[in-house]
Amino acid sequence: MLVETLIQNTLEMQGFRVAEVTFVNGSLEAELVPDRRCAPCCGVCGQRAAYRDTRPVRRFRHVPLWGIAVYLLCAPRRVNCKHCGGIHVEALPWSTGKQRFTEALMVTLATWARVLTWQQVAALFHCAWSTVATAVDEAVKYGLVNRDLSGITLIGVDEISRKRGHVYVTNVYDLDSRRLLWSGEGRGQKTLKAFFEAFGPEQTAKLAGICCDMWQPYVDVIKDKAPQALLVFDKFHIVRHLTKAVDQVRRDEIRDKGKAHKALMAKTRYIWLKNPWNLTESQKIRLSELEQLNLKINRAYLLKETFRRFWDYSNPVWAKDYLDKWFWWATHSRLEPMRDFAWMLRRREDDLLNYFDAPIDNGIVEGLNNKAKVIIHKAYGFKTATNYIRNLYHCMADLPLPKTMHTFA
Numbered sequence: 204m205l206v207e208t209l210i211q212n213t214l215e216m217q218g219f220r221v222a223e224v225t226f227v228n229g230s231l232e233a234e235l236v237p238d239r240r241c242a243p244c245c246g247v248c249g250q251r252a253a254y255r256d257t258r259p260v261r262r263f264r265h266v267p268l269w270g271i272a273v274y275l276l277c278a279p280r281r282v283n284c285k286h287c288g289g290i291h292v293e294a295l296p297w298s299t300g301k302q303r304f305t306e307a308l309m310v311t312l313a314t315w316a317r318v319l320t321w322q323q324v325a326a327l328f329h330c331a332w333s334t335v336a337t338a339v340d341e342a343v344k345y346g347l348v349n350r351d352l353s354g355i356t357l358i359g360v361d362e363i364s365r366k367r368g369h370v371y372v373t374n375v376y377d378l379d380s381r382r383l384l385w386s387g388e389g390r391g392q393k394t395l396k397a398f399f400e401a402f403g404p405e406q407t408a409k410l411a412g413i414c415c416d417m418w419q420p421y422v423d424v425i426k427d428k429a430p431q432a433l434l435v436f437d438k439f440h441i442v443r444h445l446t447k448a449v450d451q452v453r454r455d456e457i458r459d460k461g462k463a464h465k466a467l468m469a470k471t472r473y474i475w476l477k478n479p480w481n482l483t484e485s486q487k488i489r490l491s492e493l494e495q496l497n498l499k500i501n502r503a504y505l506l507k508e509t510f511r512r513f514w515d516y517s518n519p520v521w522a523k524d525y526l527d528k529w530f531w532w533a534t535h536s537r538l539e540p541m542r543d544f545a546w547m548l549r550r551r552e553d554d555l556l557n558y559f560d561a562p563i564d565n566g567i568v569e570g571l572n573n574k575a576k577v578i579i580h581k582a583y584g585f586k587t588a589t590n591y592i593r594n595l596y597h598c599m600a601d602l603p604l605p606k607t608m609h610t611f612a
């Protein structure tokens with residue numbers, strides 16, 4: 204098979220044909236010329252339009268062949284378009300507007316950028332890092348326009364820290380299809396309002412449940428923008444608050460009792476914080492020894508462990524009954540961090556009990572975050588929020604890619 208035929212059969216090039224392929228300085232250069240039987244199409248509106256003149260030759264990078272760089276060379280025509288008015292460069296079927304690479308290369312780079320870092324993709328395809336960044340940008344733009352947002356009823360709102368020093372990004376997830384819906388800088392009211400604006404009032408009205416942390420700016424915006432939706436506090440966040448309280452009790456006790464106690468508590472932090480079934484055999488033995496001593500941390504530990512049962516209720520009335528008992532115990536425990544935690548729940552009790560009407564949580568978030576983190580942690584260049592968010596969409600939003608004539612990856 205000739206290289207001409209190979210290119211012709213793998214490339215979207217309706218209205219053009221390969222005139223010649225030459226091997227120049229280690230690269231393949233394919234010259235594309237218009238098929239004289241077809242009138243050019245306007246690059247703005249896509250309609251057939253009258254020929255005006257021809258512009259200088261442009262080079263488009265294509266998917267490499269046997270590791271050899273492939274370029275398409277074409278002198279685009281300009282048209283006098285009477286549909287949209289004005290003089291425009293014609294549409295070229297293999298390219299996506301202004302980019303100097305083919306759509307096929309864009310899809311190929313973007314596909315690899317879902318599993319490798321952008322540096323690795325650039326090295327694999329012998330192209331610049333910025334080319335990969337542009338390819339991902341194009342892919343995300345296409346995906347956001349062409350994705351299906353119908354039928355979304357349950358969403359989760361979560362923040363992730365972009366880098367050390369409390370730089371946050373707010374993410375909104377579709378809990379049913381387990382994908383990222385929206386991502387924006389910050390974690391204030393303004394950020395979440397921007398989501399609802401982008402999502403639109405019609406879609407928002409269809410939301411039945413929204414899961415988030417007990418974070419006041421989120422709560423305020425949700426109650427304002429989607430009052431019909433059940434607000435559910437994410438149980439993983441609540442457990443994190445509880446674990447933090449237990450750890451605070453441990454620290455306070457060490458501080459109060461001094462050196463001897465500090466020695467006794469050495470290497471026990473995770474024994475108190477971990478789920479009991481995740482403890483090693485030696486940790487289990489250590490725990491049962493420590494339980495013999497009348498320690499504050501042990502009382503906090505018991506409170507933490509008994510709180511687990513709260514989530515098991517299926518009826519909000521019984522759940523409330525259990526919570527009342529637990530609240531009494533926690534507030535009479537003489538453990539300040541546990542008392543603070545109990546009061547935090549009591550103040551939000553009405554919303555907290557919504558969980559039993561819509562038992563949703565943001566459990567999917569961790570898995571998705573890990574997927575994106577694999578790529579983020581290994582890569583440089585995510586210093587800007589724009590690239591960081593672009594990558595989140597690319598790895599977590601399950602966006603469709605344009606269909607190409609041939610699958611290269």
Ligand SMILES: [Zn+2]
Binds near residue numbers: 246247250284287291
């Ligand atoms: Zn036009």
